[in-house]
Amino acid sequence: MLLEINHRSGQPIYRQVVEQIRRQIMAGRLREDEQLVSVRELAAELNVNPMTISKAYSLLEHEGLLERRRGVGLFVARLRREQTNREKAKLLEEAMTKAVTAAIQVGIPRKEAGEMLDKLYRKYDSKSRSDSNE
Amino acid sequence: MNKMNPIVQMSGLYKRFGKIQALAGVDLSIKRSSIIGLAGANGAGKSTLLRHIIGLYLPDRGKCTTFGCEAGKLGPEELARIGYVHQEGDLLDWMKAGQLIRYVSAYYPTWNRELEEKYIADYEISTDARVGSLSPGQRQKLAILLAIGFEPELLILDEPAAALDPVMRARFLDMLLQFIQDENRTIIISSHILSDIEKVVDHVVIMKAGLILLDLGFDELRERYYRVRLSALGGDLPRELPFANIVDCKRSNGEAIVTVADCPAEELQRQAESADCRIEMQALSLEDIYRIIVR
Numbered sequence: 001m002l003l004e005i006n007h008r009s010g011q012p013i014y015r016q017v018v019e020q021i022r023r024q025i026m027a028g029r030l031r032e033d034e035q036l037v038s039v040r041e042l043a044a045e046l047n048v049n050p051m052t053i054s055k056a057y058s059l060l061e062h063e064g065l066l067e068r069r070r071g072v073g074l075f076v077a078r079l080r081r082e083q084t085n086r087e088k089a090k091l092l093e094e095a096m097t098k099a100v101t102a103a104i105q106v107g108i109p110r111k112e113a114g115e116m117l118d119k120l121y122r123k124y125d126s127k128s129r130s131d132s133n134e
Numbered sequence: 135m136n137k138m139n140p141i142v143q144m145s146g147l148y149k150r151f152g153k154i155q156a157l158a159g160v161d162l163s164i165k166r167s168s169i170i171g172l173a174g175a176n177g178a179g180k181s182t183l184l185r186h187i188i189g190l191y192l193p194d195r196g197k198c199t200t201f202g203c204e205a206g207k208l209g210p211e212e213l214a215r216i217g218y219v220h221q222e223g224d225l226l227d228w229m230k231a232g233q234l235i236r237y238v239s240a241y242y243p244t245w246n247r248e249l250e251e252k253y254i255a256d257y258e259i260s261t262d263a264r265v266g267s268l269s270p271g272q273r274q275k276l277a278i279l280l281a282i283g284f285e286p287e288l289l290i291l292d293e294p295a296a297a298l299d300p301v302m303r304a305r306f307l308d309m310l311l312q313f314i315q316d317e318n319r320t321i322i323i324s325s326h327i328l329s330d331i332e333k334v335v336d337h338v339v340i341m342k343a344g345l346i347l348l349d350l351g352f353d354e355l356r357e358r359y360y361r362v363r364l365s366a367l368g369g370d371l372p373r374e375l376p377f378a379n380i381v382d383c384k385r386s387n388g389e390a391i392v393t394v395a396d397c398p399a400e401e402l403q404r405q406a407e408s409a410d411c412r413i414e415m416q417a418l419s420l421e422d423i424y425r426i427i428v429r
Contacts, residue, residue: 012417
């Protein structure tokens with residue numbers, strides 16, 4: 001699990017940890033049933049107060065993304081499809097809100113923005129690239 | 135002693151020096167396993183407060199207990215659990231640095247020789263130099279070593295990093311975070327360099343004129359204020375901005391930079407959307423927050 005703490009961002013550290021773990025779970029980098037490193041280990045590795053990590057883990061547990069197995073530790077929970085979809089939609093909405101409001105501000109019409117989206121999909125997504133080659 | 139009990143408990147603490155009311159009714163409770171940052175202008179009462187914790191000052195009124203014991207009556211056993219680094223850094227100037235380390239370490243059965251050696255190497259302390267000939271920065275590093283070498287449960291640092299250069303300050307802050315990995319330990323640090331303590335503290339206490347203005351978890355404090363850039367999506371910004379609790383506001387040509395208090399990020403987002411605005415949010419630095427609170 002690769003996490004990075006930015007002390008300058010002003011965002012509380014526990015939030016940074018929560019958001020990064022959430023993304024990793026959604027992207028499948030942290031898999032279902034995978035065990036997370038302990039609070040102590042992660043705190044020592046990131047050099048932050050153990051209480052900060054414990055707060056982040058509890059929050060993720062509360063959201064249902066992690067589950068505690070008694071006497072063993074914390075694991076990535078098995079998520080229901082609706083829950084995964086909801087989480088993913090939330091991530092996308094956040095990013096697209098930024099893009100769309102920026103487009104409106106500089107006066108780019110909906111159609112042009114859509115073309116840009118297609119172009120970017122072709123650029124970054126290997127799957128849609130091979131689709132269009134066929 | 136119960137682990138949940140506060141390590142330091144102050145109630146109704148008053149202290150006067152001549153005409154100056156250094157503490158004017160301080161209530162403070164410090165819990166174990168956190169790093170508490172103490173901020174305030176010169177003369178706000180920070181050092182006076184810290185000295186009460188170890189019984190170096192006795193209150194005119196009120197009570198201060200440390201490890202459950204009245205601070206003025208702390209015995210050698212309790213004092214051996216407290217490390218203290220202060221601004222003046224009184225050390226025995228005629229000794230060599232190495233001699234002073236041996237001399238102080240002899241008082242503590244818990245002295246950690248390994249930590250000492252690592253620290254001497256990391257902080258480039260010249261053990262052969264006379265203490266009196268050390269630069270202010272060297273002196274401060276030595277004082278820190280003497281305060282942490284016996285691995286105290288409570289470490290009190292009064293402006294510990296002022297004389298250190300940026301590289302040494304960063305190492306010092308890292309060391310504090312390593313120190314706190316043992317959950318039995320607590321650090322109280324006062325500093326003017328808020329950009330430093332913001333990297334390590336998890337609780338903030340702000341003092342002004344002998345009073346505590348703020349005593350709050352750092353995460354909560356950080357989420358209390360946002361600086362937002364608001365721009366109209368069509369036309370101009372509404373005359374009345376959609377937020378309550380505006381601390382500060384600058385606006386021009388359909389844009390505004392606004393500092394708001396006590397409103398969660400999701401709520402700000404919603405309010406901006408309902409006013410047809412684009413919003414970009416930024417958290418404030420501890421220094422920005424400090425200025426809002428003490429003004």
